[in-house]
Amino acid sequence: MNKNKLDSFVDEVDKVWCFPETAMEVLALIDSQDVNITEVVDMLVRDQRLVGRVLQIANSPFYGLSGAIGSIKEACIIIGLNSLRRIVLAAGLAGAMADTRQSRKDEYSAWLHAIHVAEMSRLIAKKANLNEDTAFTIGLLHDIGEALIVLVSPDVRDEVDARMEEAGCSLLEAEEMVLGFNHGELGEKIAGRWRLPSDVIRAIAVHHTPTQDDLSSYVGVIYLANNLCRKLINYGEKNLGNDAMSEEIISALCIKEDEVANLHVEAKESLEKILESFVSMGMNSGHDR
Ligand SMILES: [Fe+2]
Ligand SMILES: [Fe+2]
Numbered sequence: 001m002n003k004n005k006l007d008s009f010v011d012e013v014d015k016v017w018c019f020p021e022t023a024m025e026v027l028a029l030i031d032s033q034d035v036n037i038t039e040v041v042d043m044l045v046r047d048q049r050l051v052g053r054v055l056q057i058a059n060s061p062f063y064g065l066s067g068a069i070g071s072i073k074e075a076c077i078i079i080g081l082n083s084l085r086r087i088v089l090a091a092g093l094a095g096a097m098a099d100t101r102q103s104r105k106d107e108y109s110a111w112l113h114a115i116h117v118a119e120m121s122r123l124i125a126k127k128a129n130l131n132e133d134t135a136f137t138i139g140l141l142h143d144i145g146e147a148l149i150v151l152v153s154p155d156v157r158d159e160v161d162a163r164m165e166e167a168g169c170s171l172l173e174a175e176e177m178v179l180g181f182n183h184g185e186l187g188e189k190i191a192g193r194w195r196l197p198s199d200v201i202r203a204i205a206v207h208h209t210p211t212q213d214d215l216s217s218y219v220g221v222i223y224l225a226n227n228l229c230r231k232l233i234n235y236g237e238k239n240l241g242n243d244a245m246s247e248e249i250i251s252a253l254c255i256k257e258d259e260v261a262n263l264h265v266e267a268k269e270s271l272e273k274i275l276e277s278f279v280s281m282g283m284n285s286g287h288d289r
Contacts, residue, residue: 002180009179010189012152019194022047023092030085037076040084044072053091054084056115057140086133090140093194110147113229114140119270120225121218123263128221128253135221138203141196142222145187145204149179172208184208210245215252224249232264 026043029035044051051072058075076084118139125135150157156178163174172182188205203218207226210219227246250260 001185005180006185006189009152009186013148017148017151020047020050020092023050023088026088027085030081035081037073040076040081041073050091054087057087057091086137090137093141093144114143116229117142117225120229120263120267121221123266124221124225124253127255127259130218130221134200135218138200138218138222139225141191142204142207142226143183144190145183145185148186148190149183215249220249220253228263228267232267
């Protein structure tokens with residue numbers, strides 16, 4: 001990694017994107033004492049895009065209430081302020097995906113991938129007796145670095161794709177050649193600045209390159225979830241990852257073979273519900289990228 005290039009890129013990120021103001025105020029309000037739900041709702045509704053994303057996550061199968069939460073007030077009451085805090089944080093950070101100059105279709109493709117990996121990570125964490133909430137949050141944020149690269153340098157993505165094609169290398173190698181760092185390293189830097197927990201930061205940093213020490217941690221969970229989702233949806237991306245590594249993670253997490261098969265079925269059902277919620281909110285899923 002070229003540290004100077006990474007640091008100057010982060011300066012560029014600061015110039016064009018900041019954490020949504022409303023989300024920041026809502027987080028501060030939830031953290032303050034004597035908070036009441038009406039105040040939180042009044043503040044949240046100032047940013048309708050944020051409201052949309054919060055409702056999407058609240059309606060995801062994670063909370064077992066798909067399609068049931070129609071208002072932000074209901075969301076606050078049903079999922080509770082602690083969960084709402086994590087959702088607002090994730091929705092605010094992931095808002096970077098929406099701020100790119102990409103078409104609406106691409107925007108939701110990136111966002112849909114994030115939700116899908118989040119849900120798959122949660123299902124894996126459940127089977128591995130890890131914290132489902134943490135896994136869901138990491139899944140949502142794992143590609144935040146990639147979203148910020150597109151935001152700051154929209155043309156870089158084409159350059160990276162071309163380099164992958166020419167050199168026959170992986171996405172990370174191509175990013176390193178073009179930018180001097182990869183999207184995991186950028187995500188790590190951004191997540192660090194937001195003082196996210198260390199296991200969240202580590203999982204974002206190395207989600208494509210786990211070491212043997214990572215196999216039974218959230219890094220392993222995210223790596224596996226990312227690969228399963230890509231295979232399931234067939235995004236058409238190259239370098240789906242090392243299957244041998246996925247096998248090692250499955251055994252390190254003590255997940256049985258038949259449970260892996262179930263993961264595909266459960267995640268497919270979840271994805272269908274998520275797609276329905278996109279449609280019911282009048283959003284384009286764009287999942288055919
Ligand atoms: Fe990634
Ligand atoms: Fe991903």
